[in-house]
Amino acid sequence: MSDYSDTDKKQDTQILHSMGYAQELERRMSGFSNFAISFSIICILSGGINSLAQATSGVGGAAIGIGWPLGCLVSLVFAVAMAQISSAYPTAGGLYHWGSILGNRFTGWLTAWFNLLGLVTVLGAINVGTYYFFMGTFGTPYLGLADTTLVRIVFLVIITGLQAIVNHMGIGLTAKLTDFSGYLIFATSVALAVVCLIAADSYDFGRLFTFTNYSGEAGGNVWPENSMTWVFLLGLLLPIYTITGYDASAHTSEETVKAAHSVPRGIVSSVLWSALFGYIMLCSFVLLIPNMDDAAKQGWNVFFWAMSEQVNPIVRDILYLAIFVSQWLCGLATVTSVSRMIFAFSRDGGLPASKALAKVSPTYRTPVAAIWVGSILAVLFVWGSSLVSIGETPVYTIVVSCTVIFLFFSFVIPITLGLFAWGTSKWDKMGPWNLGEGVFKLFAVLSILAMILIFVIGIQPPNDWAAWITLGFLVLTAIIWFVFEQRRFKGPPIGDEVARRQAKIAAAEKAVGEV
Numbered sequence: 001m002s003d004y005s006d007t008d009k010k011q012d013t014q015i016l017h018s019m020g021y022a023q024e025l026e027r028r029m030s031g032f033s034n035f036a037i038s039f040s041i042i043c044i045l046s047g048g049i050n051s052l053a054q055a056t057s058g059v060g061g062a063a064i065g066i067g068w069p070l071g072c073l074v075s076l077v078f079a080v081a082m083a084q085i086s087s088a089y090p091t092a093g094g095l096y097h098w099g100s101i102l103g104n105r106f107t108g109w110l111t112a113w114f115n116l117l118g119l120v121t122v123l124g125a126i127n128v129g130t131y132y133f134f135m136g137t138f139g140t141p142y143l144g145l146a147d148t149t150l151v152r153i154v155f156l157v158i159i160t161g162l163q164a165i166v167n168h169m170g171i172g173l174t175a176k177l178t179d180f181s182g183y184l185i186f187a188t189s190v191a192l193a194v195v196c197l198i199a200a201d202s203y204d205f206g207r208l209f210t211f212t213n214y215s216g217e218a219g220g221n222v223w224p225e226n227s228m229t230w231v232f233l234l235g236l237l238l239p240i241y242t243i244t245g246y247d248a249s250a251h252t253s254e255e256t257v258k259a260a261h262s263v264p265r266g267i268v269s270s271v272l273w274s275a276l277f278g279y280i281m282l283c284s285f286v287l288l289i290p291n292m293d294d295a296a297k298q299g300w301n302v303f304f305w306a307m308s309e310q311v312n313p314i315v316r317d318i319l320y321l322a323i324f325v326s327q328w329l330c331g332l333a334t335v336t337s338v339s340r341m342i343f344a345f346s347r348d349g350g351l352p353a354s355k356a357l358a359k360v361s362p363t364y365r366t367p368v369a370a371i372w373v374g375s376i377l378a379v380l381f382v383w384g385s386s387l388v389s390i391g392e393t394p395v396y397t398i399v400v401s402c403t404v405i406f407l408f409f410s411f412v413i414p415i416t417l418g419l420f421a422w423g424t425s426k427w428d429k430m431g432p433w434n435l436g437e438g439v440f441k442l443f444a445v446l447s448i449l450a451m452i453l454i455f456v457i458g459i460q461p462p463n464d465w466a467a468w469i470t471l472g473f474l475v476l477t478a479i480i481w482f483v484f485e486q487r488r489f490k491g492p493p494i495g496d497e498v499a500r501r502q503a504k505i506a507a508a509e510k511a512v513g514e515v
Helices: 006-018 031-050 067-088 094-101 105-139 149-168 171-199 205-209 228-235 237-242 259-288 292-297 299-310 313-346 368-385 395-421 437-458 465-488 496-500 502-511
Strands: none
Touching (some): 031 105, 067 094, 067 237, 067 437, 094 313, 094 395, 105 149, 105 299, 105 368, 149 171, 149 313, 149 368, 205 259, 237 437, 259 299, 292 299, 395 437, 395 465
């Protein structure tokens, strides 16, 4: 950060002050670090591997060769629109502020709850995926561990606790590890692709564009039996669900130098690089597979099956170790994102015990309570939801599906508001990262259409209960808002309130040693 001058620091702080907030968090993340935290949460070595069966047990190779770039394009549409807004409003918990500033108190509050619920449950889902990857690679084969509720929860408590401890100790340590994570994901995905190509029996590139309906028993019942068109659309959930988490760049805005420039670049570049390296890695894996029909029958075990069939055990275990570390670092970055969302929403009184959750440690310059509360909630979510089923489907599986939908809802709300707010007193000036009014409006409209597509696909069997859970959540939030929050919640500071906060801002910065 040698190029971060006193003038840059002063400008970043002035932008934050102009929105009514103090520089309590430590601003020391470089542009690369901001990119790396989103790239680490996206983590193609996590979702791209743990959810691979959504493609191979769907329409086979074409779900990767054709479906992956299409799904990534959907995520890129949201990323570009969000990046444009983030340049104008670079604050922690960005989505919440965008929803408030571009709309009103209610839209900001609703955006915050959608995003917060999605982040907490996705943190749980990421660490559960890490657990099952560990069990399939080292836990059961080498340590003889059995998959029980007790083993799962103990594992989650340990890895989530370690992620919280690192976050507790400061953004400097977290940024160093997520920087390393960025390089590790690049290197491991390339190494995995090279190993797959070397170990492949032949290069049947045609299978990357061949459609075969593996729904039902032919695909290990990953998807219920359905038409080819629907199974292909369901397979788009692999890239769409994998390429998410880029809102982390916005959540860490107040810790990023030259945030108005670095944050939008971090959002867009994390999606583009994940899409490219994920495509290379997954196409190579499809070429590794000895037989697509046999692979489809493996269901969720397809990655381990193919690696065991084709790859040298020592090489395989080295790759497994690198992938496991990457997945843990993915959870680490997600804890950062969750905690900044809790912190930002709490400092405006949006959560119970807001004063405690918004408190920043003067020693570590991190929102300690928010870090630990977010981590504990993620573990409790996994534990509680895994004990209950609806029919044959665990509630955990259904909730994860619909809360990813919640994440995208939290993306599209401020984007839609921005589409109508641009050119008014609410938003009359683009940030320094500016693709132009026309480009923003185009991507905003495309985001709305993409959200409709994600919702329709996301509530298909076996996740058809997701629609009722989503509807139930909307009804519950409406009741909470009109009965309790409408009169109590004031939202972020605007207008004269910003000026009245200046003494409070100075006191807050003095308390954490910001000069």
